Amino acid sequence: MNMNGGQALMKALENEGVDILFGLPGGAILPVYDPLIDSSIRHVLVRHEQGAGHMAEGYAHATGRPGVAMVTSGPAATNIVTPLCDAYMDSIPMVVVTGQVPYAAIGTDAFQECDTTGITMSVTKHNYLVTEAADIPQVIHDAFYIATTGRPGPVLVDIPKDIVDPNNPRSAMEWYTPDSHDLPGYLPNQAGDAELIRQAAKLICEAERPVLYTGGGILKSRGAEALLELAEMTGIHVVTTLMNRGGFPDDHPLCLGMPGMHGNYTAVTAMQEADLLIALGARFDDRVTGKVGEFAPLAKIIHVDIDSAELGKVRRPDVAIQGDCRVVIEELVKALKEMGGSEAQPDRNQWRSRISGWQERFPLTYEQSKGDELLKPQYVLEQLRDSTPSDTIVASGVGQHQMWTSQYWKFNHPYTWVNSGGLGTMGFAIPAAIGAKAGRPDRMVWAVDGDGCFQMTAQELVTAATEGFPIKVALINNAYLGMVRQWQEMFYEERYSEVYLTRDVPDYKMWAEALGCVGLRVESPEEVGPAIAQANEIDDQPVVVEFRCEAEENVFPMVPAGMSNSDVVVDPSQRDQPR
Amino acid sequence: MSAADGGGTTTLVVRVENKAGVLARVAGLFARRGFNIESLAVAPTDDERFSRLTIVVGVDAAPMEQVVKQLDKLVNVVDIRELNPSASVERELMMVTVRANPDIRGQILDLVRIFQATVLNVGYDEIMVSLTGSPSRVDDFEDLLRPYGIVDVQRTGKVALPKLVKAAPDPLAP
Ligand SMILES: Cc1ncc(C[n+]2csc(CCOP(=O)(O)OP(=O)(O)O)c2C)c(N)n1
Ligand SMILES: [Mg+2]
Numbered sequence: 001m002n003m004n005g006g007q008a009l010m011k012a013l014e015n016e017g018v019d020i021l022f023g024l025p026g027g028a029i030l031p032v033y034d035p036l037i038d039s040s041i042r043h044v045l046v047r048h049e050q051g052a053g054h055m056a057e058g059y060a061h062a063t064g065r066p067g068v069a070m071v072t073s074g075p076a077a078t079n080i081v082t083p084l085c086d087a088y089m090d091s092i093p094m095v096v097v098t099g100q101v102p103y104a105a106i107g108t109d110a111f112q113e114c115d116t117t118g119i120t121m122s123v124t125k126h127n128y129l130v131t132e133a134a135d136i137p138q139v140i141h142d143a144f145y146i147a148t149t150g151r152p153g154p155v156l157v158d159i160p161k162d163i164v165d166p167n168n169p170r171s172a173m174e175w176y177t178p179d180s181h182d183l184p185g186y187l188p189n190q191a192g193d194a195e196l197i198r199q200a201a202k203l204i205c206e207a208e209r210p211v212l213y214t215g216g217g218i219l220k221s222r223g224a225e226a227l228l229e230l231a232e233m234t235g236i237h238v239v240t241t242l243m244n245r246g247g248f249p250d251d252h253p254l255c256l257g258m259p260g261m262h263g264n265y266t267a268v269t270a271m272q273e274a275d276l277l278i279a280l281g282a283r284f285d286d287r288v289t290g291k292v293g294e295f296a297p298l299a300k301i302i303h304v305d306i307d308s309a310e311l312g313k314v315r316r317p318d319v320a321i322q323g324d325c326r327v328v329i330e331e332l333v334k335a336l337k338e339m340g341g342s343e344a345q346p347d348r349n350q351w352r353s354r355i356s357g358w359q360e361r362f363p364l365t366y367e368q369s370k371g372d373e374l375l376k377p378q379y380v381l382e383q384l385r386d387s388t389p390s391d392t393i394v395a396s397g398v399g400q401h402q403m404w405t406s407q408y409w410k411f412n413h414p415y416t417w418v419n420s421g422g423l424g425t426m427g428f429a430i431p432a433a434i435g436a437k438a439g440r441p442d443r444m445v446w447a448v449d450g451d452g453c454f455q456m457t458a459q460e461l462v463t464a465a466t467e468g469f470p471i472k473v474a475l476i477n478n479a480y481l482g483m484v485r486q487w488q489e490m491f492y493e494e495r496y497s498e499v500y501l502t503r504d505v506p507d508y509k510m511w512a513e514a515l516g517c518v519g520l521r522v523e524s525p526e527e528v529g530p531a532i533a534q535a536n537e538i539d540d541q542p543v544v545v546e547f548r549c550e551a552e553e554n555v556f557p558m559v560p561a562g563m564s565n566s567d568v569v570v571d572p573s574q575r576d577q578p579r
Numbered sequence: 580m581s582a583a584d585g586g587g588t589t590t591l592v593v594r595v596e597n598k599a600g601v602l603a604r605v606a607g608l609f610a611r612r613g614f615n616i617e618s619l620a621v622a623p624t625d626d627e628r629f630s631r632l633t634i635v636v637g638v639d640a641a642p643m644e645q646v647v648k649q650l651d652k653l654v655n656v657v658d659i660r661e662l663n664p665s666a667s668v669e670r671e672l673m674m675v676t677v678r679a680n681p682d683i684r685g686q687i688l689d690l691v692r693i694f695q696a697t698v699l700n701v702g703y704d705e706i707m708v709s710l711t712g713s714p715s716r717v718d719d720f721e722d723l724l725r726p727y728g729i730v731d732v733q734r735t736g737k738v739a740l741p742k743l744v745k746a747a748p749d750p751l752a753p
Contacts, residue, residue, distance in 0.1 A: 118603070121600075121603065121604060121607055122607055122611060125654070126653075126654040129599070129600070146654060184596065184628070184629075184657050185595070185596060185653065185654055185655050185656045185658075186654045307652070308648055309645065309648035309649050309651070309652055312644075313645060313648075
């Protein structure tokens with residue numbers, strides 16, 4: 001079939017099962033926006049290209065399918081660099097199509113030209129500059145394959161205007177449906193080595209104080225069920241990193257919650273005291289390990305990861321297994337069953353009672369607000385958690401509010417937590433929530449956002465309002481870049497430098513209304529519940545609820561950067577407790 | 580870290596897809612860590628889909644381990660061999676123009692003979708010669724020519740292949 005490159009691009013995207021595209025047109029990508037009109041793919045017109053990228057990420061987080069964004073050249077391509085880097089750090093499958101100046105003009109400083117593939121080389125899993133219209137079907141097919149297999153990640157496809165412009169003879173091509181990939185350097189491997197899996201099983205059967213240290217790889221591999229089986233069969237406790245909240249149910253008796261800098265005391269301490277860490281799809285991030293040399297000093301390490309470059313990167317494992325988390329866990333369960341299943345596990349009663357002792361002495365805690373004090377953000381999050389369906393999808397920004405959300409929410413279902421972990425991108429919440437809602441219109445979607453973050457990407461609420469994505473935003477207005485304020489309070493002798501945002505400017509309620517949303521403002525504890533109930537009722541418009549919160553509240557526990565996890569600082573009210 | 584402050588050097592032979600931009604991807608992985616590439620040779624292979632890069636980095640094998648793994652992750656990188664100098668045969672080509680007034684030309688030709696180098700071109704007071712050999716032999720030759728006055732020198736950077744097995748297979752082995 002004869003067609004032009006632009007038509008081929010749309011057809012190739014349709015063939016990959018793309019149902020929604022987040023984007024914004026411009027000169028170089030214009031020819032592709034014409035066949036878009038006749039395509040089955042829905043396009044969501046964003047208000048800033050960063051929004052398109054985070055929406056694609058949110059969609060991928062919530063559905064497991066690759067998110068797709070399409071933007072023009074130059075400034076649009078640079079606007080989407082942050083989401084690419086974000087997706088790269090958090091292994092989010094995403095395909096971004098960028099327009100480029102005509103092939104012959106590349107390198108001439110043409111209008112809106114930038115070296116998109118050069119700029120994005122180190123923040124994508126792979127990228128392409130397509131030079132011939134005839135390459136489009138194959139490149140798109142390969143791009144989706146690379147984005148979604150192995151360790152997932154973003155792939156960028158840069159398309160010069162002439163090969164998609166029907167008025168240019170260089171766009172003429174004959175359609176073909178690619179049926180294979182010619183990628184001799186890319187052969188992702190799923191299965192783990194059987195002998196190593198047996199060794200791992202043996203270590204597990206010998207361990208007296210084992211902990212399952214589970215990361216984003218559990219969710220990426222759709223391995224939550226396998227993990228549940230492994231944990232229940234062995235009776236081993238589970239910590240879920242920021243990237244694996246929801247990958248193991250928080251209300252499960254074996255769940256210790258989040259480890260790391262702002263993790264639960266028990267999760268942090270159990271890892272420190274463990275004699276075996278079974279790291280599954282986790283990468284020993286510095287926010288988890290604290291001072292690496294003093295991290296889990298007594299523990300042997302089993303490390304399972306699809307990406308062999310993670311094995312031994314931070315901590316040398318005793319058993320390193322390259323493979324897909326779900327596949328390896330399933331094999332591990334089989335190997336453990338052959339060794340006697342739960343019968344073969346040693347008596348760990350003493351370890352269990354140490355864990356429950358920590359849980360009793362060091363639960364998450366905060367002091368309720370008194371008199372005419374403003375709201376405690378933790379209280380707001382508890383109320384929100386308790387008045388929304390348990391499968392609500394929660395997206396968050398970056399800062400204190402993110403840590404409180406991860407701490408106080410009860411994640412009992414996989415794919416209900418959408419956040420920016422590795423890059424820590426302020427402004428992620430609103431566009432990511434829109435993407436999640438686009439992927440899961442059946443679910444209630446709340447974004448928990450900080451006042452600082454909100455001001456970075458609030459314009460996408462216009463997208464939500466006009467394109468019909470009734471997300472809800474819980475805006476934690478603490479008048480500060482709170483996380484930075486906390487560091488200045490604790491580590492810079494309360495010398496506050498450029499962290500005060502002001503309490504009343506902007507007027508968030510009015511701003512929300514101007515953006516096409518319902519705007520609510522809550523100042524006292526009694527108003528919290530009713531406002532959430534009111535927001536939950538609204539299903540035809542986005543809602544922003546501004547919660548006016550205490551400015552001085554800090555996130556605890558906290559392991560100060562560079563310190564050992566053994567020096568975790570607990571809430572002031574718990575500081576006299578014996579450790 | 581560089582070879583000068585105590586580290587060794589590592590030689591990598593990297594087979595890559597013969598496509599635009601691949602060299603930049605490979606070089607970028609070294610650059611972002613501040614690892615300097617000491618020499619680099621790129622050439623097509625017998626299979627036209629691939630090229631071979633021989634990269635010498637002034638970094639020990641240990642810090643290189645992570646880079647090698649990440650190099651391997653590049654979609655266009657097909658395979659990587661790390662070559663230990665003692666277990667490989669290394670060659671480099673040097674072309675050099677040396678000042679050579681007619682009265683001292685004979686001394687230079689002596690060196691050319693001793694090293695089995697080749698005279699490529701002769702001028703009134705200069706001579707151009709080439710030498711192929713192990714990098715250290717090429718270093719020696721260059722050092723010996725230096726006092727005469729090197730006008731111009733070009734070295735290709737080394738290429739290498741693993742040494743071959745010496746022992747014949749045991750005829751009784753199954
Ligand atoms: C794009 C970006 N810029 C700067 C930072 C550094 N940073 C981390 S948290 C934070 C404060 C966030 O403020 P706010 O959104 O109000 O959240 P809060 O901590 O007050 O809950 C800042 C500035 C960042 N993570 N991302
Ligand atoms: Mg704030």
